[in-house]
Structures are given as C-alpha cells and as structure tokens.
Amino acid sequence: MTNLLLALIYLAFISLGLPDSLLGSAWPEIYPGFGVPVSYAGIISMIISLGTITSSLLSDRIISRLGTGKVTAISGLLTALAILGFALAPNFWVLCACAIPYGLGAGSVDVALNNYVALHFKSTHMNWLHCSWGIGATIGPYVMGIALSGGGSWQSGYWYVSCIQLSITAILFLSLPLWRRQEPEDYGANTEESPGSDASSAHPRPLKLSQVVWIKGVKEVMTCFFCYSVMEQTTGVWGGTYLKLFKGMDAAAAAAFAGMLFLGVTLGRAASGFLSIRYSDQQLIRLGMILTAGGVLLLLMPGPAIVTVCGLMTIGLGCSPMYPAMIHATPQIFGREHSRAIIGVQMASFNVGMFVMPPLFGLIAQHLSVGFLPVYLALSLGIFALMQRRLASLYV
Incomplete structure (x- = not known):
C-alpha cells in the first residue's frame, strides 16, 4: 500500500514539472503569432506566481478539508485543463486567464505532497521526488521540440502535454481510495519510514497565517526559502545573460550553457538521495551552502567562460540538497501538527522570492551591470547562512 502511494507521488511530481518549462520553450513561437511584445511572457509568469502564492497560503485549510489525495487529484485536473486552455487559446488574454487555474493548482498540490512525504518517508525519497520534478521539467520542452520539429505548432506541444x-490526473482520481485508507495516520500513527509521530497531534486544526509566523523559527525558515529562490531562480533567469554580456560568450552557446544550473540541480538531487542515507538534513544543507559558495566564487574568477559555466553547474549542485532537506526537516523542527501550515508559508516565501528578485536584478543589470550577479547571489547566500545558524538549535 505504502509503496503504491509512493509510486503515485513520484508520478505526481513528474506531472508537476511537466508544464513548468513549457512557456519558456514555446514563447518564441507564441508572441509573434499573438502580436504582443516579447516581454509579455513576464505577465503570464506573474499571474502563475500570484496564483501559486495564494493557494500555498490557503493550503492548510484546503488540505484539512479535502485531504491530500483529493487536493492532488483536483490540482492535477486544474493544471491539465489550464494547459488544454493554452493549446486552444485564440489570443494572449486567454493565455492570461488560463494562467490563473494553473497557478492555483500548482500551489496546494506542492504543499500537500511535500508535507505527506516529509511526514511519512525518509529524506532519500524527498530528494528523488524533487529530482522527478526536474525530469518532468526536462520532458516538457522535449515534447514541445518534437511538436515544432515535426511541422506542428506550439499549440500541438501544449495539446500533447495536456493529454499526458x-x-x-485520471490515475490520481482512481487512487483516491488508497489515500483515504492512509491519510488518517498522517498525524497520529507511525509508519515504517516515518520520522516520528505524536498521537496528541491527530487532526490538527488549520492555523491562520498570523499564528504561523509567530511560531519560533518560522520567520527564519521563510527567509531561507526566499533567499534560496534568489540563488536558484535569479541564476536560472540571468545566467545566460551573464555569460553573453559579461563573459563574451556568443548568444547560442550562452543559451545552451545557461541550462547547466538546472542540470546541476537535477543530478545533485539524484546524488543527494544516496547521501541522505548517511547524512542528516542539516549536514546536507551545509554541504549545499559550501558548494553554492564555491560556484559563486567561480563566477567571480577571471578567465575563460568555461570557468563560469562550471560555476553555474556548481551552484546547481549546491542548491540541489537544500530545498528538499529544509522541507523534510520541517516536521522534526516544528512538530507534525504544524508542518502542513509551515510548508505552506515556505512555498509561498519561495514564490514571492521568485516573483520579486529576478526582476529586481534585471533593474540592476540594466542600470549598473549584469556583472553584479555574483554579488547578488553572495548576499542572498550570506543571509541564508545566517538564518540557518539561528535555526540550528531547533534541529533534533
């Protein structure tokens, strides 16, 4: 039973990643056909982010009422219908409308699945599940590439992904009886791979946001997720521009090598799954900070652009264990009864950082220099390390 649910969660994580990189791969074909500026991709991304932030903050109440299984299935349906809407959209504004259910669906399911895995499984599975997200995010552009190379349109790519x-989603709905048998144990019973349980915390009542943020350590962990999003997302958005404008790499090579960050994240999470068998969440976070610092130093070093490419890969390897380890440690630090609400604000903090900080660096790059990217990342890493030091006493 547990193994079957775990397989379904792996499938759901791949599903989460599938649409996340579609917009970037399809946008060069979308905006000329709809007659909008290239910058309008940012509008769609902002709508998706706002929906994700909203549903993440509401996730504690939603999951409390519906349960993890129903939230996963319903969110999958919302996302699938949104992608189908993209495939059928006649103009840009319909894309914007479809971005609303896409964002709302992504937030709650992310919280629901991360909380379930943190409660029931070892850190190994948390790392491999997030690696599965990377697999899904890699498959999405590949499907779009097949659609375009075969003489089809970008709508065909979205249609193929919506069918997947x-x-x-149909499999997730069929699996609802499995969830109903397992979910009563989420807070009161111990499973073979559970990190621990507290019978007194069965059926916890949803917490208000004002209650969550005053729990000891929550402000620090929210800051950590915000800073982490700066390190991952700002590097992902601006890494290629840094290679081209600051290191002098030609545009085609810069675009190709910009993906080294996410390759590092995906490979690193696969490796972290094995490392987590021996090392604790806190030790993996420290390893990630050291590797990220090394990557930032490589960005600062003078020399050929290949050194910078290695820096991007190293930052990706450094980021890889930090996000899953922080989520997995949440029930241990804050208690099982609070984990769902706190993971919700963690996801929201990550998405706020993703919403605000890459565009802010865009202003710095425009008015000063894109060469400030390593400094921007170093400041975020420094604040992250300071918050982790303050959280260290809460780890058990």
Missing part, C-alpha cells in the same frame, strides 16, 4: 496531464 489528463492521463495522470
């Missing part, structure tokens, strides 16, 4: 998503 609808198939996965």
Whole structure:
C-alpha cells in the first residue's frame, strides 16, 4: 500500500514539472503569432506566481478539508485543463486567464505532497521526488521540440502535454481510495519510514497565517526559502545573460550553457538521495551552502567562460540538497501538527522570492551591470547562512 502511494507521488511530481518549462520553450513561437511584445511572457509568469502564492497560503485549510489525495487529484485536473486552455487559446488574454487555474493548482498540490512525504518517508525519497520534478521539467520542452520539429505548432506541444496531464490526473482520481485508507495516520500513527509521530497531534486544526509566523523559527525558515529562490531562480533567469554580456560568450552557446544550473540541480538531487542515507538534513544543507559558495566564487574568477559555466553547474549542485532537506526537516523542527501550515508559508516565501528578485536584478543589470550577479547571489547566500545558524538549535 505504502509503496503504491509512493509510486503515485513520484508520478505526481513528474506531472508537476511537466508544464513548468513549457512557456519558456514555446514563447518564441507564441508572441509573434499573438502580436504582443516579447516581454509579455513576464505577465503570464506573474499571474502563475500570484496564483501559486495564494493557494500555498490557503493550503492548510484546503488540505484539512479535502485531504491530500483529493487536493492532488483536483490540482492535477486544474493544471491539465489550464494547459488544454493554452493549446486552444485564440489570443494572449486567454493565455492570461488560463494562467490563473494553473497557478492555483500548482500551489496546494506542492504543499500537500511535500508535507505527506516529509511526514511519512525518509529524506532519500524527498530528494528523488524533487529530482522527478526536474525530469518532468526536462520532458516538457522535449515534447514541445518534437511538436515544432515535426511541422506542428506550439499549440500541438501544449495539446500533447495536456493529454499526458489528463492521463495522470485520471490515475490520481482512481487512487483516491488508497489515500483515504492512509491519510488518517498522517498525524497520529507511525509508519515504517516515518520520522516520528505524536498521537496528541491527530487532526490538527488549520492555523491562520498570523499564528504561523509567530511560531519560533518560522520567520527564519521563510527567509531561507526566499533567499534560496534568489540563488536558484535569479541564476536560472540571468545566467545566460551573464555569460553573453559579461563573459563574451556568443548568444547560442550562452543559451545552451545557461541550462547547466538546472542540470546541476537535477543530478545533485539524484546524488543527494544516496547521501541522505548517511547524512542528516542539516549536514546536507551545509554541504549545499559550501558548494553554492564555491560556484559563486567561480563566477567571480577571471578567465575563460568555461570557468563560469562550471560555476553555474556548481551552484546547481549546491542548491540541489537544500530545498528538499529544509522541507523534510520541517516536521522534526516544528512538530507534525504544524508542518502542513509551515510548508505552506515556505512555498509561498519561495514564490514571492521568485516573483520579486529576478526582476529586481534585471533593474540592476540594466542600470549598473549584469556583472553584479555574483554579488547578488553572495548576499542572498550570506543571509541564508545566517538564518540557518539561528535555526540550528531547533534541529533534533
């Protein structure tokens, strides 16, 4: 039973990643056909982010009422229908409308699945599940590439992905009886791989946001997720521009090598799954900070652009264990009864950082220099390390 649910969660994580990189791969074909500026991709991304932030903050109440299984299935359906809407959209504004259910669906399911895995499984699975997200994010552009190379349109790419998503959603709905048998144990019973449980915390009542943020350590962990999003997302958005404008790499090579960050994240999470067998969440976070610092130093070093490419890969390897380890440690630090609400604000903090900080660096790059990217990342890493030091006493 547990193994079957775990397989479904792996499938759901791949489903989460599938649409995340579609917009970037399809946008060069979308904006000329709809007659909008290239910058309008940012509008769609902002709508998705706002929806994700909203549903993340509401996730404690939503999951409390519906349960993890129903939230996962319903969110999958919302996302699948949104992608289908993209495939059928006649103009840009319909894309914007479809971005609303896409964002709302992504937030709650992310919280629901991360909380379930943190409660029931070892850190190994948390790392491999987030690696599965990377696999899904890699498959999405590949499907779009097949659609475009075969003489089809970008709408065909979205149509193919929507069919995959609808198939996965059907499987998730069929699995609801499995969730109903397992979910009563979420807070009161111990499973074979559970990090621990507290019978007194069964059926916890949803917490208000004002209650959550005053729990000891929550402000620090929210800051950590915000800073982490700066390190991952700002590097992902601006790494290629840094290679081209600051290191003098040609545009085609810069675009290709910009993906080294996410390759590092995906490979690193696969490796972290094995490392977590021996090392604790806190030790993996420290390792990630050291590797990220090394990557930032490589960005600062003079020399050929290949050194900077290695820096991007190293930052990706450094980021890889930090996000899953922080989520997995949440029930241990704050208690199982609070984990769902706190993971919700963690996801929201990550998305706020993703919403605000890459565009802010864009202003710095425009008015000063893109060469400030390593400094921007170093400041975020420094604040992250300070918050982790303050959280260290809460780890058990």
